[in-house]
Amino acid sequence: MSRGAMDGPRSDGRGAGVVLGGMREELRAVSGLLVLVPALLATRGNVYSSLGARIATALHQGLIEPRVRGGDPRLRSAVAASIANGLLASAFAATVAYVVLWSLSASPASFATLVGIAVLSGLLSGVTLSTVVVLAVFAGYRRGYNPDTLVGPLVTTTGDVFGIAYLLLAVRIVLALGGG
Numbered sequence: 001m002s003r004g005a006m007d008g009p010r011s012d013g014r015g016a017g018v019v020l021g022g023m024r025e026e027l028r029a030v031s032g033l034l035v036l037v038p039a040l041l042a043t044r045g046n047v048y049s050s051l052g053a054r055i056a057t058a059l060h061q062g063l064i065e066p067r068v069r070g071g072d073p074r075l076r077s078a079v080a081a082s083i084a085n086g087l088l089a090s091a092f093a094a095t096v097a098y099v100v101l102w103s104l105s106a107s108p109a110s111f112a113t114l115v116g117i118a119v120l121s122g123l124l125s126g127v128t129l130s131t132v133v134v135l136a137v138f139a140g141y142r143r144g145y146n147p148d149t150l151v152g153p154l155v156t157t158t159g160d161v162f163g164i165a166y167l168l169l170a171v172r173i174v175l176a177l178g179g180g
Contacts, residue, residue: 032108052151090122
């Protein structure tokens with residue numbers, strides 16, 4: 001029996017690769033989309049790992065309690081800032097991809113289509129990742145774990161899987177609305 005067969009299930013982003021492999025039709029329909037995938041996934045990891053670190057620091061300093069309360073202004077501000085950063089970074093990545101592809105005469109999809117897909121997938125991913133990060137950091141902290149050690153692997157895996165799934169959903173929504 002091979003070593004890999006004995007290891008059991010792995011959580012290394014293979015699910016995201018399966019979804020990406022199933023996006024052939026969407027990748028053909030939206031020229032330039034494949035260029036965006038690495039930038040969008042990296043953005044999710046960077047932005048929401050920082051959110052986890054901010055929340056963990058606030059917990060260690062006693063600035064917030066490890067409870068999800070809608071009235072905590074520090075937590076709301078951190079989540080809102082992360083989602084805003086994610087949206088801005090997504091729009092920037094789409095803009096750069098469009099300009100580079102256009103300058104190389106690669107005939108990318110329209111600017112509005114690429115930005116619409118990037119921002120919509122960024123919004124969907126942002127809401128999901130913010131929720132996952134807050135809940136995981138609070139649960140880990142309450143159980144005595146250092147939340148800083150939980151955030152990296154959690155955001156990487158969750159960000160890849162949900163990021164690709166929401167990218168697919170965003171492409172389908174934007175194309176259904178007439179983008180292309």
